[in-house]
Amino acid sequence: MRRIDAIIIAFCIFVAGGIIYLALQRLGLDSQISGILSQTVLICGLIGWSFTYILRAVNNKMTYNQQREDYEKAFFQQRLDELTPEELERIQTEIE
Numbered sequence: 001m002r003r004i005d006a007i008i009i010a011f012c013i014f015v016a017g018g019i020i021y022l023a024l025q026r027l028g029l030d031s032q033i034s035g036i037l038s039q040t041v042l043i044c045g046l047i048g049w050s051f052t053y054i055l056r057a058v059n060n061k062m063t064y065n066q067q068r069e070d071y072e073k074a075f076f077q078q079r080l081d082e083l084t085p086e087e088l089e090r091i092q093t094e095i096e
Contacts, residue, residue: 013042013045016042017038017039017041017042018038020037020038020041020042021034021035021038022034024037024038
């Protein structure tokens with residue numbers, strides 16, 4: 001993620017909090033309750049995102065891990081394609 005992407009996401013979250021606050025006021029809630037509810041929604045979203053991030057980190061589903069795995073698969077497939085039929089047969093007999 002680039003720095004500008006992080007800035008844009010943070011700005012959008014800031015704006016979303018304001019929109020939620022204004023929407024709750026339009027529904028007839030006073031400013032204190034609207035502020036508490038909008039903060040609660042944003043905090044719950046932050047906790048949810050953090051939980052999914054932790055799950056991805058623990059399960060090795062991060063972008064770097066996926067890219068490395070894809071690279072290794074492509075590398076070994078290329079090496080396998082470069083083998084002659086005789087070399088491939090010899091390797092298969094060694095494995096068996």
